[in-house]
Amino acid sequence: MLGLVLTACAPRAQASAALRVENAWARAAAIPVTGAQAASGAETPSDMGGMSGGMGAQTPPASHGAMPGDVSSAVYFVIVNDGNAADTLTGVDCAAADRASLHQTRIVNDVAEMVPVASLVIPAHGRVEFQPGGYHVMLEGLKQDLTVGETIRLSLRFEKGSPLVIDVPVRQP
């Protein structure tokens, strides 16, 4: 009853997330001239299996770009929710890489490990920081060099809200 009255008088009282992104940057990376062509089209199913099944088990070390020819990088930003309802970040798309996913770097026994993150809640009136040593967007299988001064386009998918498309400047860490 009360809800009906509020809705009628003040449309903005309806619970919704209002998401924006601050301080986005991508880590500069260069694809080696030799070997890049040979490896660029190679899909590696074992890689994917390791990603999805690696929770708590064997996780790769925190080096971005372990395999030659499969160059990786990472994107960092702050997601700010000015709304009065939480939303959930469920994934990310980036045309500059074969795969884009949510990752978290954690320190376990003095060793940095990266684990996949399926989704991440952005609280109402809250913020979630993606930064080196913590949450990041992992770009694997880069299709192009990430050169300082250029930008790459990233699309963040949310459970309720429409995707946030951002142009991310490339920086040297």
Ligand SMILES: [Cu+2]
């Ligand atoms: Cu990562």
